[in-house]
Amino acid sequence: MKRSEQNVVARSSLPWNHSCGSKSFAATMSTKAEIPHFVDFFKESHWSKKKDDWLDHKCMEKHGELENLRTMCSQPDAIPMSQEEMSVAVLGKKSGYLRGYGVGRKPCNTNTTSRDNGEEVIILREELSSLKELNDTQQQQLEAQNEQLAIQQQQIKAQNQKLEKFQEVLLRCGLLSSDECGEESTEGG
Structure with missing residues (x-):
C-alpha cells in the first residue's frame, strides 16, 4: 500500500475533522x-468560519459535553479538573496522546503531575496527622468518661449500701416493717 493511500485510510478513520489545516494543535x-x-x-x-457552523455534528456534541463539564467543575463544591483531564473525560483516552491537543504528553507535564501528586500527598499526610490527633483526643475523652462512669457506679453502690443500712436501722427501731422495706428496696433498685 502506498503512503498516500495509507494517509487516506488514516484520515478517513478520524472521528471528526478540524479547521487547523496541516498545523498541529500545539503549533496553532x-x-x-x-x-x-x-x-x-x-x-x-x-x-x-465560512459556514459559521460546526464541521461535524459530533464536534458540537463533544463541545456541549466539554462546556457542561467546565460548568460543573466551576461550582464551589465540585472537584476541580485540569484541562487534560477534561479532554480525557469527554474525548477519550489514547496511549501517549491527548485528544484535542494533538500532542503526546510532555516531560514537563509529568513533572507537573509529579509535583501535583507530591502536593496532594503532603495534604493527605497532614489530613491523616490531624485525624490521628483527633482520634487520640477522642480516645482520651472516652477514657475520662469511662473513669467518671466507674466513679459514678461506685457512688451509686455506696448510696445503695447506705440505704440498706438506714433501712436496717429503721427496721430495728420498728419505724419500718419488713414488708415496707422490701417494697421500697424493689422500687429504688
Whole structure:
C-alpha cells in the first residue's frame, strides 16, 4: 500500500475533522497571544468560519459535553479538573496522546503531575496527622468518661449500701416493717 493511500485510510478513520489545516494543535495554540482554555480551543479548531457552523455534528456534541463539564467543575463544591483531564473525560483516552491537543504528553507535564501528586500527598499526610490527633483526643475523652462512669457506679453502690443500712436501722427501731422495706428496696433498685 502506498503512503498516500495509507494517509487516506488514516484520515478517513478520524472521528471528526478540524479547521487547523496541516498545523498541529500545539503549533496553532502557540501562535495565540495567550493559550486559550481547552474548551474554547476545541470550538475554535472545530468550527467553520465560512459556514459559521460546526464541521461535524459530533464536534458540537463533544463541545456541549466539554462546556457542561467546565460548568460543573466551576461550582464551589465540585472537584476541580485540569484541562487534560477534561479532554480525557469527554474525548477519550489514547496511549501517549491527548485528544484535542494533538500532542503526546510532555516531560514537563509529568513533572507537573509529579509535583501535583507530591502536593496532594503532603495534604493527605497532614489530613491523616490531624485525624490521628483527633482520634487520640477522642480516645482520651472516652477514657475520662469511662473513669467518671466507674466513679459514678461506685457512688451509686455506696448510696445503695447506705440505704440498706438506714433501712436496717429503721427496721430495728420498728419505724419500718419488713414488708415496707422490701417494697421500697424493689422500687429504688
